[in-house]
Amino acid sequence: MITPKFEKPPVVELVFGVLFSLSKPLKTADVGLYWEKIREAFPDAQDAQPVPPQVEMPFSPNTAVNLQINMQVPLRRSMFFNEHRTRLVQVQEDRFLFNWKRPSPDAPYPSYDVVSKEFFSEFGTFRAFLDDRGLSSMTIRQFELSYINLITEEMGLGLAGKTGVLIDHIRDSSSNRILPEPSFFNWTSSYDVLDYDGRLHVSAYMVFVPEHAKPVLRLDITARGIRPDPDDNIKAWFDSAHEWITCGFADSTAQLLQEMIWKRQHSPIP
Numbered sequence: 589m590i591t592p593k594f595e596k597p598p599v600v601e602l603v604f605g606v607l608f609s610l611s612k613p614l615k616t617a618d619v620g621l622y623w624e625k626i627r628e629a630f631p632d633a634q635d636a637q638p639v640p641p642q643v644e645m646p647f648s649p650n651t652a653v654n655l656q657i658n659m660q661v662p663l664r665r666s667m668f669f670n671e672h673r674t675r676l677v678q679v680q681e682d683r684f685l686f687n688w689k690r691p692s693p694d695a696p697y698p699s700y701d702v703v704s705k706e707f708f709s710e711f712g713t714f715r716a717f718l719d720d721r722g723l724s725s726m727t728i729r730q731f732e733l734s735y736i737n738l739i740t741e742e743m744g745l746g747l748a749g750k751t752g753v754l755i756d757h758i759r760d761s762s763s764n765r766i767l768p769e770p771s772f773f774n775w776t777s778s779y780d781v782l783d784y785d786g787r788l789h790v791s792a793y794m795v796f797v798p799e800h801a802k803p804v805l806r807l808d809i810t811a812r813g814i815r816p817d818p819d820d821n822i823k824a825w826f827d828s829a830h831e832w833i834t835c836g837f838a839d840s841t842a843q844l845l846q847e848m849i850w851k852r853q854h855s856p857i858p
Contacts (some may be wrong), residue, residue, distance in 0.1 A: 589658050591831045592838045595851035598737040598744070599805070602688040604707040604826065605642055605732035610718070611725030614681045619666050622679065622717050626710070630668035630677055631756075638665045638680045643730055644786050644812050677710055682729075693742075700830050708823065726819040732810065733829040735837070738797065739805040744845040747798055753805055754792055754840055772803070777840075781832065787811015788836050807841075809833045 590774035623633055665680040686707040690697065691761040718724050739745050739753055750760040750769060757775050774793040781788060789810045794803040811829035815821040838846060 591802065591834050593853040594846070595699055595853060597850055598739050600690045600738045601736040602736040604704070605733065606684045607643070607682060607730040609682060609722050609727045609729060612723050614663060614723065616663060618723065619663065619679055619723055622714065623666070623668060625717055626668060626677065626713065630670050630675070632669040634667045635664045636667055638663065638787065639683060641682060642658060642812065667733065675706065679714070684711055684714055697775045704826060716720070730812055730814050731818070731825050731829070732812045733826055734784050734808060734810040735833050738806040739807060740800055741802065744849040745805055746768060747843050747849065748845055750805060751806050753807070753842055753845065755842055756840060761799070779836070785810060788832050790836060790840055809836055
């Protein structure tokens with residue numbers, strides 16, 4: 589598989605996630621002590637509602653929520669930002685997340701290789717902290733990698749139009765149709781194409797963003813899954829997921845935008 593590269597990709601956020609269970613419950617005090625360990629690099633803390641698990645089920649095109657009976661009060665999701673709010677660590681009782689966020693439209697994307705090294709480092713710090721707290725019996729249930737793209741007028745929406753970005757969802761304008769181009773839409777496709785137990789999901793929908801006068805197209809591409817012996821295959825899983833996401837982005841979007849706006853560097857996938 590030849591993974592294409594883009595000089596100016598529309599990605600605005602990259603999210604690494606690990607869904608897990610522990611031999612002992614994670615407590616609020618544990619999360620507070622963990623923050624003290626990373627506070628110098630992530631000084632700003634906020635709370636949010638926990639994210640429910642989405643576990644890929646065999647032979648089903650949709651994700652399913654894995655329901656578990658838990659007699660304890662669920663922990664809130666703790667969010668720890670770095671000074672410039674370009675990096676974010678999130679912890680809840682069954683999930684660890686690491687986010688890169690683009691601070692401005694002109695800011696460069698540092699590359700998957702750079703951000704993934706930061707994720708592996710922070711996840712390693714988190715697991716070492718669990719060891720110190722006697723919570724080291726972690727069972728990894730699923731990995732997740734998401735690319736969030738915002739396609740604005742400048743990033744291709746003006747050239748392709750709302751329904752011309754995704755080549756599997758191009759509007760048929762050849763006949764005398766009554767309905768105009770849709771103002772809003774929500775498209776989702778799922779693919780059983782990964783070389784591990786999991787799926788690739790491509791979602792596109794119109795959103796309002798405060799700094800833009802018009803709605804923009806949000807394009808999310810997410811891989812979820814797991815390999816046998818996940819502790820020994822963390823990097824291999826994420827590297828493979830990155831390849832599928834990048835190739836899926838190239839395979840799903842208009843070639844015109846890839847060449848003219850996003851500056852694709854590699855030749856098409858053979």
